[in-house]
Amino acid sequence: MADPMNWKRNIQVRDLDESDRFEMRCKTCKHVTYLTRSMICTSPEREFLYLDEVEAGEVCKARGCRGAVTLSRASKGDTSAFVGGLA
């Protein structure tokens, strides 16, 4: 059973940093595009949306698809290396 405080239900768009990126992955065709705070905030009131509401309102951007999408946080890629085995 999903926790009522799933991370997407816990974060509002206004909580996001400009550098935060989210992946939008189509559930139908698996097409991936990125979403940032400025792309979500097409109008001022959208700042108050929770991320699960953003996810529910988005559709796949691939031509002719318009499938539902899953929103996930995009990693920045780099990790903090182990130096000589030191964590």
Added chain:
Amino acid sequence: MRKPETIERLYLDFDGFFASVEQQADRRLRGRPVGVVPFEGTDRTCVIACSKEAKAFGVKNVMNVNEARQLCPDIVLVPQKPDLYRRAHNTLLAEIESVIPIDTVKSIDELTCRLDDGGRRDPVPLVDRLKRTLANNVGTHITSSVGIAANRQLAKIACKVGKKAGETYGNGLLIWKPEDLPAPLFKLTLEDIPGVGENMAGRLYRSRIQTVEQLYNLQPKHMRKLWHNVTGERLWYALHGYDIQAPAAERGMFGHGRVLPPESRSLNGAYEICRLLMIKAARRLRRGGYYCAGIWLWLSIRDGQWQGKHRLPIVHDDQAVLAGLDRLWSQVRSELPRTMTVFRVGVTLMDLSPADQRQLDFLENDDRTRQKWERAAGAIDRLNAKYGRTVMALGMWKPPAGGHVGGKISYTRIPTAEDFW
């Protein structure tokens, strides 16, 4: 250096991460011994990760497939899916951050957090909440082990010990308070200490240091001397509970490597994969905001290896790095027989400069043609980003069977969706 008087760090390590993500994603694999292999269709490869069910039979990570089959005849071998593991990592981290802020991501399946006052006083409810959140919102088949101690290194060791302490592998929790140490450390072997690999253990044995207790009782400068560098001294402070951790490392290169599938082990096949890897590395270079001044090519061939370097002007466009690769590849063709088998390749863009600190050689002209190629590379990147896949590239774009070119998961890098385009 500060020596914490209580527990301050949490270290979380997912159990058999790749294999448990496979089990979570595919219910047919649940409860069965699973081994993840780089690609299908050959036994001349190794199991890169295995499930706890396979571990119970003695199968280990990075074990030859034939050896794994001997130990566990029913093992189910599945080809790796780096994009699936990457997405699982992102989802799991988002859920963890809803419970506790993440201090540092150490690898695709390891991370550390700082405990707040409540967590320091009573960490068990925090860990319960963390595990419950992951089980409820991601799945029950991806489990994790947690170690808690005064610093990251001790928390990592506690995590590793806790993983194997229960009746079954994984899902552990071990808390080492400063007052409990060093007794639990003394029960370990030297090789259980991260930072003591096979070679270092050999060096310690030759110096008549055979137990962790003997290592612990050395002086910091003695450990520095044994290690031949400052890492030994740092490890001493870490084992004694001081607040020390790995220093931040600066990026020095962008590289990709790949074990070649059997059908690509000719010189022509290897070149095509090197070209794809080079383009992928150049894309990452541009995304990271860097330029490079050299490329390095490495081939693992029958009975040995070949490597070569080529200097470049300070560039980041595909045309420049591919021209450099062609120069190196003409050397390969002149030095190796035409029938040579290539097993692995690696390409690296090195001598990096951040884009805003690019210092051109005053004898090199940053000519108009170069700038035009840079604009072309930028336009290609934008088109690929718009369509979410490689719709345009310089030259043929034929990813090899098995895919995932440039999507390799290493200790220092977790690929992004763009790496799979």
